[in-house]
Amino acid sequence: MRFDLHVHTSISPCSNLQIHDILGHAKARGLDGVCITDHNTMEIRRNLKEGLQEDGLCVLFGMEYGTPDGDFLLFGPFEDLPSGLPTPQLLKFVEQSGGAAVAAHPFRSGRSVREEIVREGLCRIVESINGRNAERENASVGIWNRRVMLN
Numbered sequence: 001m002r003f004d005l006h007v008h009t010s011i012s013p014c015s016n017l018q019i020h021d022i023l024g025h026a027k028a029r030g031l032d033g034v035c036i037t038d039h040n041t042m043e044i045r046r047n048l049k050e051g052l053q054e055d056g057l058c059v060l061f062g063m064e065y066g067t068p069d070g071d072f073l074l075f076g077p078f079e080d081l082p083s084g085l086p087t088p089q090l091l092k093f094v095e096q097s098g099g100a101a102v103a104a105h106p107f108r109s110g111r112s113v114r115e116e117i118v119r120e121g122l123c124r125i126v127e128s129i130n131g132r133n134a135e136r137e138n139a140s141v142g143i144w145n146r147r148v149m150l151n
Contacts, residue, residue, distance in 0.1 A: 001032040006064070006073055006104060006127060011038040019048055023057055033058030035075070037104075040065060042079045064104055065090065070113030072123065073102040087114075091122040102127055107140035115144070 007022055008015035019036075026034045034057070036044045042063050050061050062075040069087040076099020085093070094101045102125040106113040117123050128141045 001058075002030065003033040003035060003058070003060075004031055005035045005062075005102065006037050007034045008038050008064070009036060009044060011041060011043050012064075013039065019044070023053065023055075023059070027055055027057050031057070033060065035060045035062050035073070037062045037064045037073050039063070040083055045079065069117055070106065071104040071111055072113075073104050073127070075100045075102075087117060088122055091117070100125065107144070 004026060007026075008017065009019050009022065010016050015038075022034060022036075036048075036059065038044060040063060042061050044061055048059060050059055052058055060075065062073055063078060063081075065072050065074050065078075065081070067085070067087045067090060072087075072090070072094075074081070074094055076094060076097050078094070078097075078099065081090075081093075091101050101123050103113040103118055103123045104127050105111060106115075106118070106126055113123070113126075118126060126141060
């Protein structure tokens with residue numbers, strides 16, 4: 001299955017995309033689903049039903065949670081997650097709750113994820129390609145992954 005795991009709607013300050021446009025573009029591009037990950041909120045639940053849509057597209061809800069150590073895509077029952085949690089506490093809570101955390105755009109200038117967070121196993125999944133990243137930022141993820149795999 002092909003999913004875009006990192007999509008923001010107009011709920012996020014960095015996006016002006018409306019949900020109907022996102023769903024239409026996803027289907028037209030051959031995706032099987034999208035994960036709506038607005039910044040620090042799962043408010044999309046008020047506007048859309050999670051799961052299979054009438055056209056067969058699967059929609060999942062998550063959020064992009066900002067920390068001083070970088071941004072993380074969170075998937076799980078986190079509607080009431082307080083803001084401002086320290087990164088280690090946040091990631092341990094996500095794991096203990098049976099959720100998943102993805103280090104978002106880990107090499108983006110100004111919003112990178114501290115390498116130690118991944119190296120120490122606090123976050124085991126890393127976003128490797130982000131459409132808003134510069135090519136060099138996406139390439140840095142691949143180089144870093146290869147280096148970590150060799151050690």
